[in-house]
Amino acid sequence: DAKTTQPTSMDCAEGRAANLPCNHSTISGNEYVYWYRQIHSQGPQYIIHGLKNNETNEMASLIITEDRKSSTLILPHATLRDTAVYYCIVRETTSGTYKYIFGTGTRLKVLA
């Protein structure tokens, strides 16, 4: 089962910041938080990941709380093309490899 819980859906106005929350209260000390998004009819696309420090790349920022039990993905200036389902994943380690278990995700709709 997925180790994460996310709101089912969110709306955001175009040009505004989109803040997508995720709870992962059972995360272990060496497990990373990953974010992917899935645009209709495409495979999931990697956005960003982090362990305990805040991270930023050209797509988004990731804020992880100090206790690591929750995180927030921030899209600083949402566009219509950011409309997608966003998945927060705790990457697990099994038999020396990594496992990505998806939950139900948050359906983000960016409104014009």
Place this chain on the structure above:
Amino acid sequence: EAGVAQSPRYKIIEKRQSVAFWCNPISGHATLYWYQQILGQGPKLLIQFQNNGVVDDSQLPKDRFSAERLKGVDSTLKIQPAKLEDSAVYLCASSGWTTEAFFGQGTRLTVV
């Protein structure tokens, strides 16, 4: 770099028929994943390979689904016989030890 390649993109079959999906991962990626995504749900991990060995197939319905990864590169997923509830998108992903998982576009299967 080339992404994860999957074929076919679409397949329509009648129930009780068999079907096979093919995946070519990113070169050098040791880990390969097959996911099933039913409409409106997050991807569900069916089977995970490390090179040509199975790491986890706990969610694979082994009475009808089979998968192999010959020579630790390409992989095929087979369903025989198909049921109506197998209608879904089948996603293949691959990852290296230091990289995130990359996903293919998926194969959309419709069983009628």
